[in-house]
Amino acid sequence: MKEALAQLRSYERSVQLLMVNQFTINLGFYMLMPYLAAHLSGTLGLAGWLVGLVLGVRNFSQQGMFLIGGTLADRLGYKPMIVAGCVLRTAGFATLGLVDSLPALIAASAATGLAGALFNPAVRAYLAADAGERRVEAFALFNVFYQAGILLGPLVGMVLTGVDFRITCLVAAGIFALLSVVQIRALPARRAKDTEQREGDGRESVLAQWRGILANRPFLLFSVAMIGSYVLSFQVYLALPLEVRRLGGEGDFGTAAVAVLFAVSGLSTIIGQTRVTAWCKARYEPGQALMRGLAVMGLAFVPLLLATAVPAPEPGVGLWLLAAVPPTLAALLLAVGTMIAYPFEMDTIVRLSGDRLVATHYGLYNTICGIGITLGNLLTGAALDAARAAGMPALPWISLLVLGLACAAALYGLHRTGRLAPPATEPQPATV
Numbered sequence: 001m002k003e004a005l006a007q008l009r010s011y012e013r014s015v016q017l018l019m020v021n022q023f024t025i026n027l028g029f030y031m032l033m034p035y036l037a038a039h040l041s042g043t044l045g046l047a048g049w050l051v052g053l054v055l056g057v058r059n060f061s062q063q064g065m066f067l068i069g070g071t072l073a074d075r076l077g078y079k080p081m082i083v084a085g086c087v088l089r090t091a092g093f094a095t096l097g098l099v100d101s102l103p104a105l106i107a108a109s110a111a112t113g114l115a116g117a118l119f120n121p122a123v124r125a126y127l128a129a130d131a132g133e134r135r136v137e138a139f140a141l142f143n144v145f146y147q148a149g150i151l152l153g154p155l156v157g158m159v160l161t162g163v164d165f166r167i168t169c170l171v172a173a174g175i176f177a178l179l180s181v182v183q184i185r186a187l188p189a190r191r192a193k194d195t196e197q198r199e200g201d202g203r204e205s206v207l208a209q210w211r212g213i214l215a216n217r218p219f220l221l222f223s224v225a226m227i228g229s230y231v232l233s234f235q236v237y238l239a240l241p242l243e244v245r246r247l248g249g250e251g252d253f254g255t256a257a258v259a260v261l262f263a264v265s266g267l268s269t270i271i272g273q274t275r276v277t278a279w280c281k282a283r284y285e286p287g288q289a290l291m292r293g294l295a296v297m298g299l300a301f302v303p304l305l306l307a308t309a310v311p312a313p314e315p316g317v318g319l320w321l322l323a324a325v326p327p328t329l330a331a332l333l334l335a336v337g338t339m340i341a342y343p344f345e346m347d348t349i350v351r352l353s354g355d356r357l358v359a360t361h362y363g364l365y366n367t368i369c370g371i372g373i374t375l376g377n378l379l380t381g382a383a384l385d386a387a388r389a390a391g392m393p394a395l396p397w398i399s400l401l402v403l404g405l406a407c408a409a410a411l412y413g414l415h416r417t418g419r420l421a422p423p424a425t426e427p428q429p430a431t432v
Contacts, residue, residue: 004144004274007137014130014188015138018123019145021082021179021187025089025119026149028175031157032093032168039165044100054102054109061113063370069114070121070363071206077191078126078359079183085119086180088112090173097169120366125359126190128350135350136286139343140277144270151266192358209357213364218419219352223365225414226290226345227372228407231380232297232400233338234373236265239380239396240327243304247312248323257324261331268335276339286344286351287415291408293341298404300333305397337404348420376403 008016040051073081092111099105131138160168204212213219240261245254280289303326310322353361380396387395414420 004141004270007141007274011134011138012130013186014190015127017182017187018127018130019142021183022123022142023145023149024175024179025086026146027153027156028089028093028172028179030150030153031160032096032153032172034154035157035161035165035168036096039161040105043165044105046102050102054105057106058109058113059370059374061110062116063113063367063374065114065117066121066363066366066370067210067360068363069117069119070125070357070359070361070366071209072118073122073125073359073363074192074209074357075206077189078122078129079187079189081122081359082119082126082187083180083183085115085117085122086176086183088115088118090176090180093169093176094173097166097173117363121359121362124346124362125192128346128358129190129192135347136281136343137274137277139346140273140339142346143339143342144273147266147269147273151263151270154262192356209360210364213353213357213360216352218414219349219361219365220368221410221414221419222348222352223368224372225407225410226365227369227376228403229294229297229338229341229345230369230373231376232300232404233334234377235301235380235400236261236331236334238377239384239400240330242384244323244327246323248320253320253323257320257327260324260328264328265331265335268332269339272336273339276336277343280340280344285415286348287411287420289344290341290348290420291411291415293337293339293344294404294408294411295337296340297334297337298401298408300330300337300404301397301400303327303329303333305394305401308393308397352420 008019011019037051037055040046040054041048046054069081069085088111092108092115095104095108095111099108127138127142128135157168157172160171241258244257244261248254248257280292284292307322307326312319312322349361349365350358380400383396383399387393411420
């Protein structure tokens with residue numbers, strides 16, 4: 001982390017602020033969200049389907065509104081969307097802690113999701129613009145601060161929730177309120193280059209802009225190919241914990257082993273991200289790095305696949321090792337694959353956009369990947385159920401391995417055919 005802080009000082013103030021902001025955003029978010037379901041079902045006594053509804057509304061409002069958030073950022077400026085997102089999160093998190101009626105909970109959940117849709121594309125477009133030629137290194141450092149917030153947030157939330165969940169909500173809301181003030185006072189105004197160039201000439205309509213992006217075939221192919229990376233990385237929260245608890249049980253061991261999964265994933269990124277990025281950038285073109293990152297993510301499930309060939313030992317140390325070691329190795333390899341791919345992924349989106357409507361491209365990219373995550377998790381859950389019913393424990397791990405290698409092959413094809421290179425000329429506006 002010391003190296004990351006030293007590197008942070010080499011960027012201009014706006015980039016430094018965006019990094020620290022993202023750490024704080026994730027700190028506030030993850031100190032609350034992991035404990036929300038227990039609050040809704042336990043303290044408020046909501047039925048399981050209502051808990052799912054409240055949580056699902058948050059996810060849907062975020063994934064479904066990313067394109068809108070990105071479009072607004074390109075048209076109105078990055079700073080207003082970042083501030084608006086922080087203000088919405090403030091209101092949403094405070095409301096979650098103070099109300100108990102279902103309509104109010106749904107409204108608060110929707111507000112927290114919409115907040116993410118507003119500031120996520122804006123933050124990434126702002127960072128890409130101000131980092132300039134150092135975009136890849138900047139996104140690597142961004143991921144360090146991003147993961148640090150994810151790692152620390154649940155620990156702070158556990159302490160606060162142990163006192164009262166309402167305190168957790170109010171503290172999280174206070175963090176976002178403070179962030180809102182900091183953005184307003186310290187973050188320089190920044191608008192998309194395209195907005196600045198067209199300010200006096202009139203701009204094409206939103207629909208025309210969207211049609212132009214949807215006509216960007218390399219960008220769409222890249223977005224679809226990258227869905228697999230998000231499905232695979234999400235298994236740290238889905239398939240890996242389920243596997244730990246399937247073998248290790250639901251007691252203290254299972255809880256501790258799942259905590260180790262998250263710690264390994266976050267700490268490895270904090271420690272190794274900038275080094276991995278520097279190593280890859282010196283040796284590979286962006287497409288080659290992306291392909292290798294996806295391949296590593298697919299191969300992350302090989303330890304789990306091999307473990308299915310080992311007969312389950314009697315309860316004791318042997319069973320605990322079988323339950324904990326393969327998933328932990330998988331979490332580590334998933335983190336390594338993400339470290340390889342993520343900075344080049346973010347940079348590739350900017351290059352494929354032709355440096356035009358960058359936030360809108362990020363918004364559509366997030367929407368496409370969000371839909372892919374939802375479908376991928378449904379299929380992964382179905383594969384886990386089918387594996388248990390049929391006595392074929394290797395099935396989900398084979399499926400995830402194949403998914404990673406297939407996406408790596410798709411990226412290899414896009415790289416070899418030149419589709420990951422930036423456009424030769426800036427895309428022309430569509431006819432209004």
